[in-house]
Amino acid sequence: MDNARIMIVEDEGITSAYIKKRLEKFGYIVTSISSSSAQAIENAERDRPDLILMDIKIKGERDGVETAYEIQNRFNIPVIYLTAHSDPKTLEHARMTEPYAYITKPFEPELTNFTIQMALYKHKTETKLKELVHYDFLTGLPNRALFIDRFEQALRQSKRNGTIIALLLIDIDEFKCINDRMGHDAGDVVLKDIAARIQNHIRDTDTAARLGGDEFVVILTNLTNPRDAETVALNIIVSIGKPFRFDVPYCAIGASIGISFYPEDGFDTQTLMKKADAAMYHAKENGKNTYHLYTGSNKTDSGDLRVLLALSLKFVAKHKGKWAPDDWIDFILELKKNGIVIQRHFEAILGTMLDTLKRFYLVQHPIGDIEEVLPLVCGKVVDFISETKGAWTVQDWEQFMGSIKSMGLEMPEQMSALLYDVVESVKALCSLCR
Known part of the structure; x- marks a missing residue:
């Protein structure tokens, strides 16, 4: 590969200068010379060379093998080891990182050049194969x-x-x-x-x-x-x-x-x-x-439910239980404007809830001004559904009705039944609004 960019990792100054001179004579570009593990990783990330000549024995907390392992995993840069040690223990340690080749010191220039050329060709071929296996052929994205x-x-x-x-x-x-x-x-x-x-x-x-x-x-x-x-x-x-x-x-x-x-x-x-x-x-x-x-x-958003109920009460109070199709469309648009997402079946359940709220205005009740009381009651409804996660026992319901009574609101049987219908409607809407 002509003008390939090569990084040298060697902590002996004379040796690294000699290698640099030889590489440049063969037409390679030396991107940097690193003398420690930390410096090698930093330079590899910055320069992204085509290949690294890595001395197995370098200064720092990590040796050349550990440094090569991190560089290969992070940047996919091929590594050739430089070593004066050909003992089996050293080579076995280096072999675990699957290097592209070894060059032993002292260097023979022509053999070094041949080894580099073969390593660059091997890496290029492997990269193309990986692209075929790991990348989508049409878009070029990972598969x-x-x-x-x-x-x-x-x-x-x-x-x-x-x-x-x-x-x-x-x-x-x-x-x-x-x-x-x-x-x-x-x-x-x-x-x-x-x-x-x-x-x-x-x-x-x-x-x-x-x-x-x-x-x-x-x-x-x-x-x-x-x-x-x-x-x-x-x-x-x-x-x-x-x-x-x-x-x-x-x-x-x-x-x-x-x-x-x-x-x-x-x-x-x-x-x-x-x-x-x-x-x-x-x-x-x-x-x-x-x-x-x-x-x-998958979670009940009590904030959305409060907005939904507040707008519903406002709508019912404004139209006194009677509304035209255009009024309904305006109401749905108002919900969307306030962040309530309308799903399938939402409007049917919402209509049932509005019809129930409307009936509160039509029955005889001893609980004061209905337009002031209903928002307080609906607030309790949201709290109840949020606390019980939409699944309650008889005891939970009795405690809920007790909390309504503690507000000074005595509800006759007919209104309690209406309130239960409101709770059921709001529960159904929990999974249909965001």
Whole structure:
């Protein structure tokens, strides 16, 4: 390989100068000379040379073998060992890192050049083979096998460092339209473009992979704030939603994204994938072209429920139990404006709850101004559902009614039955609002 870039790791000044002079005579570029393990790792990360000549015996806490092991794992740079020691114990220690070759001191220049050329060729060939095995042929992204390997490495590192990982599972909405109306060649072009758009919104330290078909995944590592994952998801959705230009009818596509977090949602690949998948389907049920957090799809958000009930009470009070279709549409839009996500079956259950709240205004009751009392009662309803996780006993219900009574509100049997219906409706809405 002409003008290959080589880094030398050698703590003897005269020896390193001699090697540098010989390498440059053969046309190689010497990126740096390192004399210690720490310096070698730093220079390898900065310069990313094509090959490293590594003395087995170097200064520092780690020897050349341990240093080579870290460099190969982190940067995938081939290493040739330099050694004046050919004893079996030393070579066996070095062999564990699978070096590309050994060069013994004193050096024979022509043989050294030949060894370097062979090592560079071997590494280039192995890299191409790895790409065929571990990378998606169409998009150039890591495939499922490499994704799993990188994710497990990221999990191990995060366990050591105590950092957060976000897993984003991305499914392309309406992609079938591309293949059906434009053909598979157009579909391939779109998939390659989608891969590029995803990569544009992640860091070099993150990973984007194609799992197959129109499904992608992103690993975001070393997060300090989980909301950063939401920002990335939103940027990806916006980017994928931009037009793809063809000389054939246009199909609008989007992306549904499910997000899970380590360590909050799980500690292993299978669990976090399963939860991201559940969140992704939740996003699809919410109208597609959006993202959803697993934590939000499986936990009752009492804040959202309070907003939902407050807006519902306001709506019922305003219309006095009678509303037109346009009023209903305005109400649904108001919910969405306030962050309440509308899912399938949501409107039917919501309608039942509103009808129950309306009946509070129609019965004879001894509890004072209904418009002042109902918000207090509904606040207790949210607390009750949050505390019992939607599953309560007879004793729980009696305690709940006792808490209503402690507010100075005596409820006759008819109103208690209405209140029970409200609780059941709110419980049903818990799994349908975020």
